[in-house]
């Protein structure tokens with residue numbers, strides 16, 4: 001077991017307090033552009049339920065204020081302000097995954113973005129799990145999937161708690177960084193503009209029928225009748241944001257399998273409010289003193305420091321979700337999440 005592996009299996013000590021306000025206007029999907037229900041969609045769980053903020057039920061309960069896609073169904077959502085690529089995650093998507101029996105019950109969906117509403121770039125997906133159909137009420141570890149929505153429980157609930165839906169370490173859901181689409185042909189060709197994303201389309205993945213980016217079929221617990229249940233999409237960065245002032249939290253796995261973490265602020269590193277720097281693994285809070293020692297500083301400039309894990313995460317056996325967030329002294333938040341997969 002590597003030092004990183006030990007680190008990310010150490011339970012956290014305390015849960016950070018709920019964070020301050022976020023933009024109310026345009027912070028969530030504002031319209032249903034198109035709903036193409038799959039055969040098992042249910043009118044009692046209509047597309048309009050995906051408008052507005054997430055209503056997570058906590059680790060062990062899933063929201064029922066959701067849009068049931070139906071097997072293979074799709075939902076296209078619109079936004080008052082176009083989403084833009086800033087540091088780290090640019091939006092967060094919420095399904096209603098829940099834990100029991102030591103894992104997560106999953107019904108996953110692909111996530112796509114568009115500028116013109118006609119051409120959609122799909123986030124690359126990975127499934128690192130058993131290459132066989134999953135039992136209907138089985139579970140998988142958090143982090144088994146990346147690039148999809150539906151593998152992470154939802155703790156944030158705009159009706160019942162003050163957890164900022166954009167705060168990935170605290171709120172759950174899956175974060176999406178538009179920068180990961182930089183090499184998509186539609187982006188390279190100028191058809192999808194990562195500074196002007198107006199539509200997010202969520203497409204149910206019928207178990208075993210869709211291949212991930214390395215050609216492996218994606219299996220979840222949906223079976224032949226279950227489908228993803230979409231709660232909400234929260235915007236982290238949109239065109240109303242002042243990107244020249246935003247905090248920086250950006251996670252990535254480098255070519256050697258090391259986890260790289262950039263932390264800072266566009267106004268200068270000193271504008272980052274270090275007291276707000278928080279992290280979690282599988283939604284359990286990690287104290288700074290427990291995770292920072294697993295990293296070394298490999299770069300620093302006026303705006304940010306770059307940390308790299310001492311050991312590679314790929315090949316370590318780790319399977320789980322690592323997330324970091326921080327605010328600047330003006331209260332603006334940046335967050336990112338990465339799935340640490342074998």
Ligand SMILES: [Ca+2]
Nearest residue numbers: 096097107229
């Ligand atoms: Ca579900």
Ligand SMILES: [Ca+2]
Nearest residue numbers: 086088177178
């Ligand atoms: Ca981004």
Ligand SMILES: [Ca+2]
Nearest residue numbers: 245267271328
């Ligand atoms: Ca700032």
